[in-house]
Amino acid sequence: ELVREVDAADRVTVVHNDLGTTDSGLPVEWPGTADLAREQAAHYGFRFEITRREKGGLFQQLRTERLMFPSSPARWCTSDQKTSQGRKVVTRLVTELDLNRPAEVLYCLGLRADESPGRARKPVIEVDKAGTSGRRTIRRWLPIHDWAETEVWDRITASGVPYHPAYDQGMTRLSCSLCVLASRDDLVRAARLRPDLAAEYAALEVELGHQFQADRSMADIIAAAQAVPA
Template identity: 55%
Template sequence: MTNLVPARVAYATGPRDERAAATEVAAARRTRDVPDLATFDVILVNSSGGKDSQAMLDVVAVAASAARVLHRVVVQHNDLRRVEWPGTRDLARRQAEHYGLRFEVRRRSGPDLLEDIRQRGKFPDAARRWCTSDHKRGPGRTLITALVHELRLDRPARVLQCFGFRAEESPGRAGRAELSYDQGASTQTTRHVWTWLPIHSWTVDEVWARIHATGVPYHPAYDLGMSRLSCSFCVLASKRDLLTACRARPDLAYEYAAVEAEIGHSFRKDLRMAQLIEEAGM
């Protein structure tokens, strides 16, 4: 396991009220440790373009700059095509460019998620999240392979992959370690991969305080009332978010409903897409 050193956190200057400033200080204290970034050959930041990814990216960029390894940071976005919110990929790119970072896009070959659901005849659920493994984790590992190949080292590359997962989001994420070795992504001969969750202990208020302090734009879906920016219609989303998404993206909602009717499988065990459309007043 890599050595840990105290975090060094800096904030962009700019107007903010006292409450936001106090929240930033609390968030800085909660970023207790960062890995010794100088010991990694590649620092891969996974960006969905959402608020948690955005705050996490700022923490990583500040820490990497302090360690003089900002050039080793690569920002990756997994393109989910029509099921993700419009403009997400371009926003993730602009967020990376704000820090002068390399930006890479990966997507699963073959059908997009909604077509994949239709072909499988079922929606994913909390116990069977093949949407994550096939459309996010799989493409992400192909990028790790490519980046390690570029280095042409005579030893296994040390890779640090960073995610914006927070304990507050779910019991499953609460149980994750802030720094861990990823056996599944590692190999004996080419790469040793660690996972770092820089904002694991942060609250949502701390996340937004960090975003507002940087002045970097965030996705407008949040101003519509969305609390998360995963797939537009994530099976794990709250009902409130799903209703908001129905009103914002009615055409896609009807596509989901058509697939639901065709395969005879509910969007969620306790909730049908047709029901959401009706409740959304569409």
């Protein structure tokens, strides 16, 4: 959609915020996500940047710093692992431009209103006050905010760009393989597809004494996944 809306491809940078691995080396995100983001950016000739939190990925932050799983009211996973890291890229890009005036930055995200009540309330475009400074103005833009899911898939099909195979496995969202904000069905399906990762989260749940979701433990999710016929 950005290709259709923006005619300055050399000014577009795709940023993927990598969430790291567990202590045993399992990727927190769906395997191949970063490589796919790189491939998609290359398809359109966009610059590609990948970020990682210097103090550790999501699993390490959870285990040694936060000591409890994120939740809808406390989405530190997004703020610390994604938003903060993305702003660092913006800072670096603005420095590269070396303008004699404040830079104008359009920060584009693929959030849609249909995904949640919280996302439905988000404005299509707004100034990111926390990320704006004397050197730059950042505006957050949601170009497909009003799209239905069918429109998304129609656009993907028309574009010819590959998508992640987790969707073909039945996942309805692509974020962390085991996301605290995911539906029960997605979590059960993910636990079936990635049982080793689910087991590591279950062990961490016991270690921290904190449940994965307020109304659902990882142990419950694993039990439900094991009960589903192959």
